Amino acid sequence: MAFYKFRVRDMIIIALCAAFISLPYFLLMHTPTIMFLHGLMNQINFKPAEKSSDALDSGIEDGSLIGGDKETDLQKANVTDKFEELPGLEKLLIETSMPNKTLIITTLNSAWAKNNTMIDLFLASFQEGDNIAHLVDHLLIVALDQSAFDRCTAIHHHCYRLETEGVDFAAEKFFMSSDYLKMMWRRIDFLRIVLELGYNILFSDADIMWFRDPFPHLSPDADFQIACDHFNGNPTDVKNLPNGGFVFVRSNERTMNFYKFWFDSRLRHPGKHDQDVFNDIKNTKPFARMGLKLEFLDTVYFGGFCEVSQDFEKVCTMHANCCTGLERKLIDLRLTIADWRRFKSMTREEKKEHRIFWQAPKECLHSCKYKALRIMLYTLLVFVCIFCFLGSYWCIFGRPRWMPERIFTRRSPDC
CATH class of the missing domain: 3.90.550.10 (Spore Coat Polysaccharide Biosynthesis Protein SpsA; Chain A)
Structure with a gap:
């Protein structure tokens, strides 16, 4: 199977995919971002008179x-x-x-x-x-x-x-x-x-x-x-x-x-x-x-x-x-x-x-905000998997008619 010769555009696409994959992990580990997103989704106007x-x-x-x-x-x-x-x-x-x-x-x-x-x-x-x-x-x-x-x-x-x-x-x-x-x-x-x-x-x-x-x-x-x-x-x-x-x-x-x-x-x-x-x-x-x-x-x-x-x-x-x-x-x-x-x-x-560690947080890791972020993570991973599958499909069977030519550039007629 011949190898692809990646161009700059292909590398940019790979970098964007990597960013999509790493973003949910960043959100899961970065407390300020979690709190900001959680507050943004749940804000209710409070306007005292x-x-x-x-x-x-x-x-x-x-x-x-x-x-x-x-x-x-x-x-x-x-x-x-x-x-x-x-x-x-x-x-x-x-x-x-x-x-x-x-x-x-x-x-x-x-x-x-x-x-x-x-x-x-x-x-x-x-x-x-x-x-x-x-x-x-x-x-x-x-x-x-x-x-x-x-x-x-x-x-x-x-x-x-x-x-x-x-x-x-x-x-x-x-x-x-x-x-x-x-x-x-x-x-x-x-x-x-x-x-x-x-x-x-x-x-x-x-x-x-x-x-x-x-x-x-x-x-x-x-x-x-x-x-x-x-x-x-x-x-x-x-x-x-x-x-x-x-x-x-x-x-x-x-x-x-x-x-x-x-x-x-x-x-x-x-x-x-x-x-x-x-x-x-x-x-x-x-x-x-x-x-x-x-x-x-x-x-x-x-x-x-x-x-x-x-x-x-x-x-x-x-x-x-x-x-x-x-x-x-x-x-x-x-x-x-x-x-x-x-x-x-x-x-x-x-x-x-013997150094001891806190058992907590344990149950708190299952808060709704973490569940929402996990859903986001799984969704992005599914998107990446579909993206990679379509690329492999094109490589093996040729580009489907509904897929724009500009998404990938194949250098060799054989994969």
């Missing part, structure tokens, strides 16, 4: 959203009204906070509050962790519905019922659904109020397992520190991919103005959740003019399923990120707790001789 985008633009231009000097009496009155809408909050903050006015906050709805589910794992991780059980005394659980509040008061001392008129946060909120977006932005608005009351916040999603005290690994100089889905090694590089599930914020003028700007920026980015909006605004000039000292947390200490921390001697928290569905998260987080217990039970000599 409190303020128009034109009003937001004017606020950015005149500095009212980025500076403390131009705050009007009307704005101060609005803050006072917010405090009146949250009765009992200030007293609860005093009881929960540490002497330096710092407290841990998580949010909870009834789907995550059911018996032997997410909130139980979250609280259990403090007991399983390395001398961090006392931190539960400084944990405020913000319940988003009455059922979650009732369960919270049964298992924890510091619970607050955050009401949102006309919205039911009780059921499980699927990623990027309309209610999910409302829940995320309600959280940002609540944290802003806590900052304005003068309290530092360490916010943690309930699907984060705590194993060590995170405070020694937080920068004493940064105003705002946020965990990462992917950490590039430079804590001040805004190119890091942030994750809003774990955030430490110091209460000062810069952070209060930033949270106002962040919350109002949802109007300029409809259909996006707080994490994506933060990723967009961190590179803007209004953000730079705030002077906010921003740092990203190293995934060696603050890991997750997106980028697992493999150092059991350093890991402080493990987040079930890059995973959709409550049941998938629960399965893998239980594996995470089991691995941590196994590590704690090992002697110092055993830890030196």
Whole structure:
């Protein structure tokens, strides 16, 4: 069988085929791309009516959203009204906070509050962790519905019922659904109020397992520190991919103005959740003019399923990120707790001789986004196989009449 003498055009066709084959593998391994595509497919417009985008633009231009000097009496009155809408909050903050006015906050709805589910794992991780059980005394659980509040008061001392008129946060909120977006932005608005009351916040999603005290690994100089889905090694590089599930914020003028700007920026980015909006605004000039000292947390200490921390001697928290569905998260987080217990039970000599690895993520790899990418991969592979079959068919039997001559160029009448 004679060999083809490939021309430049043939090599280009082969290169394109190779690109089609490699693209799905890139998508499967590249977390930022996965999250972008998943969010793009599921975006639902969320357009609150409190303020128009034109009003937001004017606020950015005149500095009212980025500076403390131009705050009007009307704005101060609005803050006072917010405090009146949250009765009992200030007293609860005093009881929960540490002497330096710092407290841990998580949010909870009834789907995550059911018996032997997410909130139980979250609280259990403090007991399983390395001398961090006392931190539960400084944990405020913000319940988003009455059922979650009732369960919270049964298992924890510091619970607050955050009401949102006309919205039911009780059921499980699927990623990027309309209610999910409302829940995320309600959280940002609540944290802003806590900052304005003068309290530092360490916010943690309930699907984060705590194993060590995170405070020694937080920068004493940064105003705002946020965990990462992917950490590039430079804590001040805004190119890091942030994750809003774990955030430490110091209460000062810069952070209060930033949270106002962040919350109002949802109007300029409809259909996006707080994490994506933060990723967009961190590179803007209004953000730079705030002077906010921003740092990203190293995934060696603050890991997750997106980028697992493999150092059991350093890991402080493990987040079930890059995973959709409550049941998938629960399965893998239980594996995470089991691995941590196994590590704690090992002697110092055993830890030196036998390195252990996390079993998770396991079930989370079967999330719908991965299934969609697998379908895409299989479709492209079928396309390539058909492409190669038609080329071989032409080589052996001659070009079919319906196939354009320009697709392949055969140099020899024999194959």
